Amino acid sequence: MxxxxxxxxxxxxxxxxxxxxxxxxxxxxxxxxxxxxxxxxxxxxxxxxxxxxxxxxxxxxxxxxxxxxxxxxxxxxxxxxxxxxxxxxxxxxxxxxxxxxxxxxxxxxxxxxxxxxxxxxxxWAGAGKGVDDLVMLTLGTGVGGGIITGGKIQEGHNGMAGELGHIQIVPDLEAIKCGCGQKGCVETVSSATGIVKMALDALERGEKTMLSMHEDITAKAVLDAAREGDEVARRIVNRAGYYLGRTMSILALVLNPKRFIIGGGVSKAGDILFDPIREAFAQYTPPSSQEGVDIVPAELGNxxxxxxxxxxxxxx
CATH class of the missing domain: 3.30.420.40 (ATPase, nucleotide binding domain)
Known part of the structure; x- marks a missing residue:
């Protein structure tokens, strides 16, 4: 004992x-x-x-x-x-x-x-075990974040460090207002809420998609449809992954973590989401800042x- x-x-x-x-x-x-x-x-x-x-x-x-x-x-x-x-x-x-x-x-x-x-x-005990410098992003209702450097939580001078979902990454012409009051936050496209909103917008425009068969659209329904080859769903998931990968490229330049961990319900999507994340990260991150960096799903769940x-x- x-x-x-x-x-x-x-x-x-x-x-x-x-x-x-x-x-x-x-x-x-x-x-x-x-x-x-x-x-x-x-x-x-x-x-x-x-x-x-x-x-x-x-x-x-x-x-x-x-x-x-x-x-x-x-x-x-x-x-x-x-x-x-x-x-x-x-x-x-x-x-x-x-x-x-x-x-x-x-x-x-x-x-x-x-x-x-x-x-x-x-x-301490999950996907980042043995790694002293990492960033975790949680994809749920919003996009949450936590930064670990030297094995310690980074809180900032008044506890606001790690509000990663409110990095404004979406261009003005595509940006929509976030719950924080700003426009273009990564949370508006890469969270479960953002994925559902993009799906509802597509349906409102009359786009042809198997999502029209659902009475209540969920992020899981969009991810499942993308996995089955639905073009509209795949475009939505690619967009969510793209902006998340671009956000991570900024974080790599500022923090130089060894590992990015993606958690939350949306992270269970697998390669259909992780592939566009990794592609955008590779495209926008200088080679020296992405060398040895990996992007993995969380392990501990709830x-x-x-x-x-x-x-x-x-x-x-």
Missing amino acids: TDQIYTGVDVGGTSIKLGICDRQGNLLHTFEGPTGTDGGPQVVLQNIVTYVRQLVDQSAYSWEQVAGIGIGFPGFMDMKNGIVKFAPNLRWENVPVKDVLEQELRKPVKINNDANIAALGEA NAGVVGAAGLHIRG
């Missing part, structure tokens, strides 16, 4: 995922419960306290072995002081998470952004955030 264990907590809008990891990043035990967002911060924080205790009680480990608790939240935060400054999905502002939970649990608590902890999880949160006390 390991001497010390670390508890990771990944807080989402509807559920809270928890896990216990050892010092090597091995996931030893998991637990999940509802977030309770409607009850406000007090209810959610109390749920975290309850779930952490249940997680440990149901495992083969003792409370005395818990060396630290790490928590990931969807939003903007003051990591140093452990304050969630703004989390729109939770409807939180200026919640002193660290102080409240340390008082309740009597264990060290660290917090970070959910995209950062996913990147840390993959770096557990990346839990593992990364636990890792905040070791690699954060």
Whole structure:
């Protein structure tokens, strides 16, 4: 039995995922419960306290072995002081998470952004294991990002480093407005939401595609249609991959990572998406900046955030 264990907590809008990891990043035990967002911060924080205790009680480990608790939240935060400054999905502002939970649990608590902890999880025990310099992009409702350099999360001077989905890469004539208020962000074309929007636009223009047989268009439906040779779907997926690859070429010049990791539901598409990503990256990145760089899918799936949160006390 390991001497010390670390508890990771990944807080989402509807559920809270928890896990216990050892010092090597091995996931030893998991637990999940509802977030309770409607009850406000007090209810959610109390749920975290309850779930952490249940997680440990149901495992083969003792409370005395818990060396630290790490928590990931969807939003903007003051990591140093452990304050969630703004989390729109939770409807939180200026919640002193660290102080409240340390008082309740009597264990060290660290917090970070959910995209950062996913990147840390993959770096510690997933597709980035053994790599000190990497960038992770998560393709879901938006495009999230996390940057690891020298084995550590890069947060920036006020915690905003890694907002990679809002790199403006789409030319003005093609650009549409992003949820952030700007135009042409890579998120508008390379996220699941962006892929669906491009499909709906094609249908509205009356283009012939098997997607017209679907009542509800999803990103998976577009990717599946592209894999089956549908020309409209393939064009949409190529466009999503192209702009993601161009975005990564910019990041390669600035950060010079050894590895790019693509996560999120869209990343399960396989070569139909990864081929245009790699082609655009090769086309727009100088040879010296792409030498030895690989682009791979994430490995930990929904557990990346839990593992990364636990890792905040070791690699954060």
